[in-house]
Amino acid sequence: MFATLLRENKIVAGLLAVIRIWLGYNWMTAGWGKLTGGFDASGFLQNAIANPVMGPDGAPVYSWYVNFLESFALPNIELFNFIVPLGEFLVGLGLLLGCLTTAAMFFGLVMNFSFFLAGTVSHNPTDIFLGAIILFAGYNAGRYGLDRWVIPFLRKTFNKKLDKTVSETA
Template identity: 70%
Template sequence: MINKWWRTNKFAAGIVTVIRLYLGYGFLTAGWGKISGGAFDASGFIGNAIKNPVSGPDGSAVYGAYTSFLESVALPNVELFNFMVPWGEVLVGLGLILGCLTTAASFFGMVMNFSFLLAGTVSHNPTDILMGVLIITAGANAGVFGLDRYALPYLRKLTNKGKETKAVTN
């Protein structure tokens, strides 16, 4: 019942719009600060996450696979991550603020927040993830007061072009 209300009600669309504007502003300003602030370098953060992984009570790494990913993929390709992190934050922020491809923007924002959590940084990431879950749960209703109102029907039309269903006659 609450899920149907959250996904279809105009008042719920207004609430989720406020949430996505707030979250989008946070992503946009974080990304823009990295881009305009000069040389953003994630190598120190990644190196620290590798050196000091999240550990359990027995001292073993809790997210060993993620630490291995950082060590074998992220750190050797840090230039790529130095590009992807700030621009990803800007694009997620713009998507959320403009309400364009809102659920995709929210999903990729959650991926970034989970990445920081897996690396051992808590900060505001849990609340950002919670807001992302609320946005994704709202589905298309999250972008009713945004560009999704126009973009989603257009994308549906594009994906259905040429897929005319033909009745099978015997």
């Protein structure tokens, strides 16, 4: 019942739009600040590697993530210095416009969890909670946005291509 309300109710869609726009503004401004302000993630990554999240037994909780940061992210810092700000900006833009909302929120959650795994709490728990609601609501979260037109267009386009592919292989 709650899932149906969240995924189909138009009043809830309005509330989701407010949450979506607020999250989008925060993501977009964070990304824009990094895009225009000379962002460098190397210090953050070095700190996350040097000070991993520790469990009660004194061992790193996410040693696999620390290993990823050390062996892949840090050696490819130029790539991360490019994709983090751009990703934040695009997630924010998608949420603000309500365009490909669930995809934008999915990638926003991936980044939130990445920051969280690196030991940064900040506003990540709130963003993850609200982002999970947006993601679970699906199309309804973008109903009052560009998804109202984009999603039907994409469905129609992909269904035509799928029908053509199926008919060609039959």
